[in-house]
Amino acid sequence: MKATILAVDDEKDMTRLLQRTLEPEINCTVTMAFSAKMALSILEQETFDLVICDIRMPGMDGFELLEQIKATYPDLTVVMLTAFGNIESAVTAIKKGAYDFIPKPFEQDEIIFRIQKALERSLLLKENKRLLKEKETSPFQLIGKSEPMQRVFDQIRLMASSDVTVLITGESGTGKDMTARSIHALSPRKNNPFIPVNCPTIPEHILESELFGYKKGAFTNATRDKEGLFQAADKGTIFLDEIGDIGPSIQTKLLRVLQEKEIKPLGDTKTRKVDIRIIASTNRNLKQKMADNEFRQDFFYRLNVLPIELPPLRDRVTDIPMICEHLVTKQCKKMKKEPKAISPEVIDLLMKQPWPGNVRELENILVQGILYSKGNTLDLSDIPLKDMSPKKNRFAVSISDDMTSLPYKEAKERILREFNHDYIGARLSMSKGNITQAARHCHMDRQALQQIMKRFDIDPESFR
């Protein structure tokens, strides 16, 4: 689709020059306005991807126009034309919300490059808006369009329709908590309680009485009957978070609940049936814990009826732009700040990080960025990523155990496939599926990129 640009300048020759320079080089149409007033009335009737605007104009000047545009169309990208060497007006333009300023007179290559960048930003904002809207209508709070996340969403839907025990595994910060909530929210139990229990934060001897409840006199401080969390979750879902960290004695007691769906409060003689759905989660390797005799096998198999594994963020890099947009909007609202955009350079940097703490770590960095940022866009200078070693590049080849058993050629092919999906996927995601643009970012020609995409079945459509 052609990008649309509105060029505003009282000097008609200047707007014509912009049109003649940009239209043949960028896939765009340039509409001309010869005053701020005319620009505002055109903006009322049409939508534009970008406004290029002169500062000095008779009547309403460029700064005032910029203010009005930002008040009415806060997401519209505006680039100002400033007189060469006039730093002051350039600074004012940026302060008032312009995305960039271009000194006049300009070099042809320079203006094409900068307008292209501004358009990229504008298209990125537009696409993220569309995806967020799509998300609002979806029952998941989880964001992600990548293949691994689509698989997770399918599993969530499937699991929601049954009552079977679910075990969610995944590294810290991958969204286990949100996944558990999504399963509950989509299940027939959705109008009944969802009770999360953070197992390791409760001392083991208290965990038992918390979960099962107790009768008056069951132990020294039991001065009255107390209902346990299992009973509180009746007809709903109980979420046993970080189940890998509980000791063997409580494992034995939970095994009984999983098998019989019945509980016995401490000090009681009778058991009671409970109608609960159990979801558990862990970031531990339970198979290893079983091998070390720290986790009961029978308990593991009862828990692991429907397993769901959340992929680490480094395996779904193409989701990062969308997740960032969502998290920044969410956090700005929470922090009672004006919504902020994210510069494409920041997105690019964030897509290159290894994220050992996954989405939680990404969210922390963005929160700090929001705090530091003064303008309405998160820029590189706002992002505290200094302590992240560039050596920890997510593209470093990792050879899994099962790969060493493959013949050399097959193992190499697999690594190549993974690398190309990751790398080219990230480029296509940045360019919103535009192959020409992605090829330019890769410093290769379009045809060569297309050949690689064909060989490794990379579909540009899935990035649009």
Ligand SMILES: Nc1ncnc2c1ncn2[C@@H]1O[C@H](COP(=O)(O)OP(=O)(O)OP(=O)(O)O)[C@@H](O)[C@H]1O
């Ligand atoms: N796919 C996603 N889309 C949007 N936000 C996400 C996504 N995944 C995680 N988050 C956000 O990241 C943070 C961590 O998610 P969550 O608590 O579900 O992870 P977790 O796996 O339970 O982490 P931990 O192991 O540290 O308990 C939350 O603030 C959540 O809102």
Ligand SMILES: [Mg+2]
């Ligand atoms: Mg958690």
